[in-house]
Amino acid sequence: MSLPKAELHLHIEGTLEPELAFELAARNGVTLPYADTEALREAYAFKDLQSFLNLYYELMAVLRTEQDFADLANAYLARAAAQGVRHAEIFFDPQAHIARGLSLGTVVEGLWQALGDSERDHGISTKLIMCFLRDESADSALETLQAATPYLDRITGVGLDSAEVGHPPLKFREVYEAAARLGLRRVAHAGEEGPPEYITEALDVLGVERVDHGLRCMEDPALVERLVRERIPLTLCPLSNVRLRTVDTLADHPLPAMLDAGLMCTVNSDDPAYFGGYAGDNFAAVHRTLGLTEDRLRELARNSFLASFLQDDEERRAR
Numbered sequence: 001m002s003l004p005k006a007e008l009h010l011h012i013e014g015t016l017e018p019e020l021a022f023e024l025a026a027r028n029g030v031t032l033p034y035a036d037t038e039a040l041r042e043a044y045a046f047k048d049l050q051s052f053l054n055l056y057y058e059l060m061a062v063l064r065t066e067q068d069f070a071d072l073a074n075a076y077l078a079r080a081a082a083q084g085v086r087h088a089e090i091f092f093d094p095q096a097h098i099a100r101g102l103s104l105g106t107v108v109e110g111l112w113q114a115l116g117d118s119e120r121d122h123g124i125s126t127k128l129i130m131c132f133l134r135d136e137s138a139d140s141a142l143e144t145l146q147a148a149t150p151y152l153d154r155i156t157g158v159g160l161d162s163a164e165v166g167h168p169p170l171k172f173r174e175v176y177e178a179a180a181r182l183g184l185r186r187v188a189h190a191g192e193e194g195p196p197e198y199i200t201e202a203l204d205v206l207g208v209e210r211v212d213h214g215l216r217c218m219e220d221p222a223l224v225e226r227l228v229r230e231r232i233p234l235t236l237c238p239l240s241n242v243r244l245r246t247v248d249t250l251a252d253h254p255l256p257a258m259l260d261a262g263l264m265c266t267v268n269s270d271d272p273a274y275f276g277g278y279a280g281d282n283f284a285a286v287h288r289t290l291g292l293t294e295d296r297l298r299e300l301a302r303n304s305f306l307a308s309f310l311q312d313d314e315e316r317r318a319r
């Protein structure tokens with residue numbers, strides 16, 4: 001579906017398609033514990049977030065050089081462009097790479113090679129959002145933020161991802177305060193597998209402007225009312241929710257009810273190589289399966305630009 005849209009919830013490491021994973025493995029002399037792309041694809045039957053994360057971190061072993069990160073981002077941007085994406089705010093997970101002995105510079109410089117040429121090559125403007133792994137310590141997150149000092153001109157904001165339950169937003173109060181002092185925008189995953197209270201905490205303690213997923217707000221009517229009143233954007237990922245068993249089937253997805261409630265929803269792809277579809281595929285799926293009207297789809301596309309960091313960021317820079 002080629003409706004012009006912004007993608008606001010996309011983990012660049014989650015765009016690693018099996019074919020590219022094997023190509024990079026061969027290039028870097030890394031042995032993957034799968035015979036071929038078909039055997040690898042068979043491992044994509046997830047029972048929850050953690051079972052996905054295990055494979056997601058395992059496959060990152062093939063990413064070693066700046067060129068690898070540039071190739072990864074270019075492959076994503078080409079696919080996204082074909083599906084109508086005009087602006088992408090891209091998450092990356094520096095701690096997962098630093099833990100494997102890479103430098104933050106390798107990751108950021110590599111991604112930047114692709115992002116720097118993206119408007120020319122793909123017609124997509126981009127921003128980078130550095131995520132902290134919430135199942136790592138708050139100290140590790142702070143160290144990562146410090147290590148990012150030389151790259152802050154390329155990093156628009158910070159996010160929080162990985163295993164949610166048992167790692168509430170409160171754990172990262174200090175690092176989000178430091179990020180705010182540095183002028184970084186703030187988002188966080190909340191209410192994907194974790195309870196609605198984590199959404200409230202992300203807003204009140206971390207000061208996030210946008211909530212990634214936020215699906216479980218629907219369990220708390222007072223929270224829904226607040227999110228509507230404050231026009232807090234939610235970056236929903238319908239195909240991800242199905243693959244990670246957050247919803248039983250796509251037909252059960254609460255997106256229509258969320259739109260009816262007046263929530264500012266956006267539709268995104270999360271980890272498209274793993275979850276069966278890029279941004280346009282997610283739009284097409286909710287159109288087909290949830291019966292969203294063309295008007296609703298246009299609302300979702302409009303929301304994606306309104307909820308993006310495009311406008312304010314440029315205004316802020318001009319000041």
Ligand code: ES4
Binds near residue numbers: 049056161162189192
């Ligand atoms: C993620 Cl779907 C999802 N949830 C939390 N953390 C993640 N990292 C990559 N994909």
Ligand code: ZN
Binds near residue numbers: 009189212
């Ligand atoms: Zn995500």
